[in-house]
Amino acid sequence: MKPLSSTLAPGNGGAAGQTGLETNNAGRDMKIIATGLLVLMAIVYFTSKSYEEVHPALGFVRAFAEAAMVGGLADWFAVTALFRHPMGIPIPHTAIIPRNKDRIGNTLANFLKSNFLITRIVAQRMHGVDLAGGVGRFLKSPSGGEGRLKMGASRLIGDIIASLDQDRLGSMFKGAVKSQARDLDLATPLGQILEVVMKENRHGPLIDSTIKWAYRTLDANEYVIRAIVFDRANTVMRWTGLDDRLANEVVDGLYKLLADMASDPEHPVRTKSEEALAQLAVELKTDPALRERIEQWKLEMIENPAIADWIDGIWENGRNALLKASRDPDAAMAGHFGDALMQLGSSLQKDPILNRQLNRFARRAVAGVVASYGDNIVKLVSETIHGWDAQTITDRVENAVGRDLQYIRVNGTLVGGLVGVSLHTLGYWI
Incomplete structure (x- = not known):
């Protein structure tokens, strides 16, 4: 690949060089x-x-x-x-x-x-x-009549991209992404999205998914609840076996609550959940304390190494895609x-x-x-x-x-x- 300076230099090959030679002659x-x-x-x-x-x-x-x-x-x-x-x-x-x-x-x-x-x-x-x-x-x-123009422009763009300082541009790109993310008001659009979801009654699948997740979590951690009841029970309850009965009642009650919520769209707990979501949508837009917590969570996410690696991947993939497209515009x-x-x-x-x-x-x-x-x-x-x-x-x-x-x-x-x-x-x- 020719360096960018030779590509742009007057009279170096191509139509520009031919024109310059004809002018001199x-x-x-x-x-x-x-x-x-x-x-x-x-x-x-x-x-x-x-x-x-x-x-x-x-x-x-x-x-x-x-x-x-x-x-x-x-x-x-x-x-x-x-x-x-x-x-x-x-x-x-x-x-x-x-x-x-x-x-x-x-x-x-x-x-x-x-x-x-x-x-x-x-x-x-x-x-x-x-x-x-x-x-x-x-x-x-x-692929029309501008073939030579397209290929010439593609080669020029490719040479320019390849000649630029990759690390410096990558740092600029990542810095720009992080800067934009820091300035982004995340709480307000979240509240607006949740408000629209509630208004259009599209929150049902979200609650259903939450109930299924709670059921799977309870099934996988049932022993934790029994251990808590056993630790809190006194000697008499253990001697009489009341701790096991109490643990069974607690676990069975939770299973029944989740089953009732899944089968009954009008269940009181489910209704309370909907009210809580509606209140959350409002607070995301108006509650300073909640908005501050969302902002803090956003800043912690930005500084997370995993997010930095993700941004690196975006930059590398984008740069490679631009180079590939500029080298072969027809394939692109x-x-x-x-x-x-x-x-x-x-x-x-x-x-x-x-x-x-x-x-x-x-x-x-x-x-x-x-x-x-x-x-x-x-x-x-x-x-x-x-x-x-x-x-x-x-x-x-x-x-x-x-x-x-x-x-x-x-x-x-x-x-x-x-x-x-x-x-x-x-x-x-x-």
């Missing part, structure tokens, strides 16, 4: 054409000047070539002075870009900050972006999970409310990133350009705009020639 070809045109004008000038006395009409050709040389040389000097000293001579106000790279970096960073990284402008731009529709189309037809879209994603894609296209909500969330998220990290992005641009040496920034800027700069030289040569022949013609009329 085009700029070099135009430079040869512009220089060749200047040499051609010099040849034409000296040739026409040599034969001008024999053929006076060649004066127009000489004037064109002479002015073309002046225009071409002037524009060559201007273009060259942007990037280096012409012919290596340190003429003042030449090599403009290398000498002012730090100022260029600061200016570019401020330009980005003033014109692009503004929350209001980003939000306005995002209004016209249908992110939900694009995601919906991709999820609905994952297979099976029930893929069907669910395709269904989500269809919903994003057909459900205007869901579409609008997702787009609103994306707009707020992007605007929030700009508001929170805009200054850091600007600082990154500025510091990156500051870190380049003079040759690096010269090569990158020249490769980016070199073709157009050579067109300036060509145009300067031709326009200069036209001005020269025009002035030569005007001289005959005056």
Whole structure:
């Protein structure tokens, strides 16, 4: 696997590298054409000047070539002075870009900050972006015409995930989960859930399960009850055997109570249990003491080693699943999970409310990133350009705009020639 830096570096393979190579070749070809045109004008000038006395009409050709040389040389000097000293001579106000790279970096960073990284402008731009529709189309037809884009994006995401510090991110993830859990109000939703269960009369199975659990517990611990009665009985009761009879009565009474509660939905104890559950639902939302006990129990659970291991498992499984999906997006879209994603894609296209909500969330998220990290992005641009040496920034800027700069030289040569022949013609009329 290639490192992330090589994946993102300009001109490293793929479509980006091919585009950069084509740009360099085009700029070099135009430079040869512009220089060749200047040499051609010099040849034409000296040739026409040599034969001008024999053929006076060649004066127009000489004037064109002479002015073309002046225009071409002037524009060559201007273009060259942007990037280096012409012919290596340190003429003042030449090599403009290398000498002012730090100022260029600061200016570019401020330009980005003033014109692009503004929350209001980003939000306005995002209004016209249908992110939900694009995601919906991709999820609905994952193997469509965007295959190369999908594979490229998948590889990039995979490289980014693999290059990130696993332990540090894991600690951040676990810290975030614990922080959210500490801030979670557990008592109120428990009370609300219990209240809804009671209101919809769905608590019957809960009570039935509790009765069955109590019956199994009594059956498994019957000897404990007999031991308690024996320990509490005096010598006379033991001598007369009343302790065994009393223990039998207690155990039989408990069995009968549980049997009656299981068979009679209107049993008084069962009714009291329902009233206690209803009261518990209210107290979970209103009783400070109970809410404090629930909060304390929650904090103890968060610090429990078993919970920490469970959170570790969530992080590892999630990270591995992301890596696997990014390496093989087609496999990730297979099976029930893929069907669910395709269904989500269809919903994003057909459900205007869901579409609008997702787009609103994306707009707020992007605007929030700009508001929170805009200054850091600007600082990154500025510091990156500051870190380049003079040759690096010269090569990158020249490769980016070199073709157009050579067109300036060509145009300067031709326009200069036209001005020269025009002035030569005007001289005959005056």
